[in-house]
Amino acid sequence: xxxxxxxxxxxxxxxxxxxxxxxxxxxxxxxxxxxxxxxxxxxxxxxxxxxxxxxxxxxxxxxxxxxxxxxxxxxxxxxxxxxxxxxxxxxxxxxxxxxxxxxxxxxxxxxxxxxxxxxxxxxxxxxxxxxxxxxxxxxxxxxxxxxxxxxxxxxxxxxxxxxxxxxxxxxxxxxxxxxxxxxxxxxxxxxxxxxxxxxxxxxxxxxxxxxxxxxxxxxxxxxxxxxxxxxxxxxxxxxxxxxxxxxxxxxxxxxxxxxxxxxxxxxxxxxxxxxxxxxxxxxxxxxxxxxxx
Numbered sequence: 001x002x003x004x005x006x007x008x009x010x011x012x013x014x015x016x017x018x019x020x021x022x023x024x025x026x027x028x029x030x031x032x033x034x035x036x037x038x039x040x041x042x043x044x045x046x047x048x049x050x051x052x053x054x055x056x057x058x059x060x061x062x063x064x065x066x067x068x069x070x071x072x073x074x075x076x077x078x079x080x081x082x083x084x085x086x087x088x089x090x091x092x093x094x095x096x097x098x099x100x101x102x103x104x105x106x107x108x109x110x111x112x113x114x115x116x117x118x119x120x121x122x123x124x125x126x127x128x129x130x131x132x133x134x135x136x137x138x139x140x141x142x143x144x145x146x147x148x149x150x151x152x153x154x155x156x157x158x159x160x161x162x163x164x165x166x167x168x169x170x171x172x173x174x175x176x177x178x179x180x181x182x183x184x185x186x187x188x189x190x191x192x193x194x195x196x197x198x199x200x201x202x203x204x205x206x207x208x209x210x211x212x213x214x215x216x217x218x219x220x221x222x223x224x225x226x227x228x229x230x231x232x233x234x235x236x237x238x239x240x241x242x243x244x245x246x247x248x249x250x251x252x253x254x255x256x257x258x259x260x261x262x263x264x265x266x267x268x269x270x271x272x273x274x275x276x277x278x279x280x281x282x283x284x285x286x287x288x289x290x291x292x293x
Contacts, residue, residue: 022126031064039052041068042288046084047192047196048143051186052186079102082105083096083120086131089111090289104121112125158257165262166261177205191229194208201281211235231259
């Protein structure tokens, strides 16, 4: 079961290595330092937008906002708007591009010639990272790897970390009743994405929060048999607070994007432990195209 999704997860190191080839032509389209930027997407793409926005500001490149495409505010002025969409057909992304106030719009997509490449002024096409699976993995992480490379991050090191992530043993999925993912700064988006993978692939109860906010209520559900999974360095004392509840705390020295690969693998393992097929998630399609579009 879940053979397509597993294969696409396993292909991520190779995809990330190809980012170094894709970056030079992409760089001409992507935002430059000092520009005020909005990044939009839906679902997984929105969570990648969140991570990129935080990283870009952290790098001192300029004010960067991230929105789910349907909630892009009217009346705000940006120098550039970046839209992330695997299929290039997502209704809310197309609508956002039509009404946005920006002198430059950029689509990051997997499909050349898709509608978004006509709606946006410039396009970055990562067709080598396209997927057949409904559950999105390698396109989203490759898009973020590209955006990180544009900020000066070492994608070769990222790819090596992803290979380590593919080899790591997993927690026994059959023994887990609930998972909460937490992150700080740019890894909050990764926490949301990991939670979404478990919901999509395994129909499983997951939540995601900023790590510092976890103590402000969500910790109430922690108990034996449940996981609290941290992306990046956790706040001091959070691991011991979780241990006191009987829940299991998970973190990693891997780059957080590589650590997301572990969470993707866990989502598939959890699906199989629940006799589900991650290649055929319930109620989902590869892209959301609403009537009239």
